[in-house]
Amino acid sequence: SNQWSGDADAPSTDRLLNTDHRLLNTASPRVVVTRSREQAGEFADRLAAADFTPVIFPVIEFAALPPEPLDAALNNLSQYDWLIFTSINAVAFFFQRAEERGVQVEGVAVAAVGSATAVQLNERGLPADFMPDEFTGEQLALGLGDLTGKRVLLPRAKLGRPKIVELLRQQGAEVDDVALYDTVTAVPTPAALADLAAGFDAITFTSPSSVRNFVNLTSLQNLSNLAHAVIACIGPVTAAEAAKFNLRVDLIPDEYTIGGLVQVLREHFVMKGVKHKA
Structure with a gap:
């Protein structure tokens, strides 16, 4: 045909x-x-x-940023209630560093924005516990509900979308947002x-x-x-x-x-x- x-x-x-x-x-x-x-x-x-x-x-090209802030979070991964990924790049840079440091990513609930992000997590043996129907950070923050007393780790781009950080804090969360990589021309x-x-x-x-x-x-x-x-x-x-x-x-x-x-x-x-x- x-x-x-x-x-x-x-x-x-x-x-x-x-x-x-x-x-x-x-x-x-x-x-x-x-x-x-x-x-x-x-x-x-x-x-x-x-x-x-x-x-x-x-x-676009992506460049890793100095790893110290991420290393500090990886050393204390068990203290977080939620680990939130809003892009496939965040997944890639996070896991690359975790592997270099020999850190097993486990014992923390994982949330993902977007099906591609969820697929990347699945491929690393860490399926998302929560994924909003609409692929935006706002929907993710709202979907997680009341986060009073919860600690959230948000690995992201240097530019990132800090709006999600504000929303998570409005839901009561204590948020550590760690810039992993920069987006360069x-x-x-x-x-x-x-x-x-x-x-x-x-x-x-x-x-x-x-x-x-x-x-x-x-x-x-x-x-x-x-x-x-x-x-x-x-x-x-x-x-x-x-x-x-x-x-x-x-x-x-x-x-x-x-x-x-x-x-x-x-x-x-x-x-x-x-x-x-x-």
Whole structure:
């Protein structure tokens, strides 16, 4: 069938590294992925499997911060009632340090924001005890209920979203929020810049910093392209950041995940009558 199909065979590597820049808006719309290089792969694979051409343009890198505050928390892990993760990066940096220190993460209840975060915890043998239905820190804090007398450890990005700290404290918790890593702007390679310059039909943003960094990195040179492209944001926080830069956000998925993003992009381009090549 030449209908748009999400269950196409998994893409081969040559498909992902395809430099044959087709005309825009043809069978395989070009979608920019702005995630970090480490995190771009899975998203690109899913886009390619759904008949998009991923354009990988990382605007974010992650750098570990000095570990002393985390080490202090790891040394006293048993004193915490809740360990809260709001991102897959927090999980990665936390467990990397725990392993280096030989600390077993156990005996503490774990809460996660987002299904991807929960999956990362499962893979490390520590399934989340609580996950809010809506993937926001606010929903997580409210869902945990009365936390009077409870100690909470929140490993997070340096920038982070301190709002959740305030909410947890309002619920009565004593919160130790520990900055594990910093989000820094990636330096695009000449190849990535060339791929971006070849044009795109849609661009995706998966965090507020991905929006800021993209705007800072590309300045005005891509704004003409942005005017014609579909702008898709993973959720309302990212969309609010895009609005600050006067970017028109076209798509936000119901589920704030990579899968949700791929789905809304497919629905959008199907409605525009895009069919993939027979």
